[in-house]
Amino acid sequence: MPPLLSSFTFTPSNALNRECEQLRGARRVPRTKTLRPALALTQEECAVRYRIPLGTLRDWEQGRCDPDQPARAYLAVIAHDPEGVKRALTDKHL
Numbered sequence: 001m002p003p004l005l006s007s008f009t010f011t012p013s014n015a016l017n018r019e020c021e022q023l024r025g026a027r028r029v030p031r032t033k034t035l036r037p038a039l040a041l042t043q044e045e046c047a048v049r050y051r052i053p054l055g056t057l058r059d060w061e062q063g064r065c066d067p068d069q070p071a072r073a074y075l076a077v078i079a080h081d082p083e084g085v086k087r088a089l090t091d092k093h094l
Contacts, residue, residue, distance in 0.1 A: 031075055032060040032067070039082055049086055050078055 036046045036057075043061070047054040059065045067075060078085050 031072075031079075032057060035075060035079055036061070039078075049089070050074075051089060 043057055047057050060067055
């Protein structure tokens with residue numbers, strides 16, 4: 001066995017560690033960038049429907065900044081029940 005390979009034993013944990021290292025280096029796709037197209041909305045439509053400032057939505061999608069914790073929670077609710085959020089926001093009392 002070549003000297004380099006004799007000191008290295010392949011185990012699933014080694015493979016997992018390499019995969020984790022690769023994922024750490026990968027660029028994260030902002031959730032809003034995948035959520036909005038899944039809802040078949042333009043940026044403008046999404047901003048109006050869910051009352052998110054258009055500039056903020058663009059910043060999130062382009063990775064210039066990340067949503068804070070309350071915004072992430074709001075996005076999770078939108079992802080879970082987009083029509084329910086739409087109905088709640090179109091209520092006359094808001």
